[in-house]
Each structure stands twice: as C-alpha cells, then as structure tokens.
Amino acid sequence: xxxxxxxxxxxxxxxxxxxxxxxxxxxxxxxxxxxxxxxxxxxxxxxxxxxxxxxxxxxxxxxxxxxxxxx
Numbered sequence: 001x002x003x004x005x006x007x008x009x010x011x012x013x014x015x016x017x018x019x020x021x022x023x024x025x026x027x028x029x030x031x032x033x034x035x036x037x038x039x040x041x042x043x044x045x046x047x048x049x050x051x052x053x054x055x056x057x058x059x060x061x062x063x064x065x066x067x068x069x070x071x
C-alpha cells in the first residue's frame with residue numbers, strides 16, 4: 001500500500017480514511033479524527049519448511065534426470 005490509499009472510515013463512514021507513510025490510518029474528517037495502526041504482518045518461515053522444499057526440488061530434478069538418461 002502506498003501513502004495515498006484512501007477508504008471509508010470505520011467510525012464516520014466518510015471516504016476520508018488515509019494510510020500515512022508510517023503505517024497508520026487517520027481519518028481526515030475534522031469531526032472524527034479516528035486513528036488506527038496497521039496490523040504487523042508476520043512472515044513465518046522455518047528452516048524445516050525451507051529444507052523440505054529444497055528436498056522435494058532435488059527429488060524432482062533427480063527423477064527428471066533419470067528419465068532423460070533412460071534408467
């Protein structure tokens with residue numbers, strides 16, 4: 001999202017809810033001024049899942065090589 005994202009405010013329902021560069025939503029309606037922080041996203045990547053992906057890729061490549069060599 002960019003610093004120019006605009007949507008309806010959850011409090012006053014006017015299209016004045018703006019996402020600032022610091023990740024905070026602010027309603028520009030002077031009667032409302034509702035603010036809300038963007039939730040932080042968590043990227044869950046474990047070394048085990050990375051290992052499994054590499055292992056599966058290696059098995060697929062090995063199978064293709066065996067088929068290509070006619071074994």
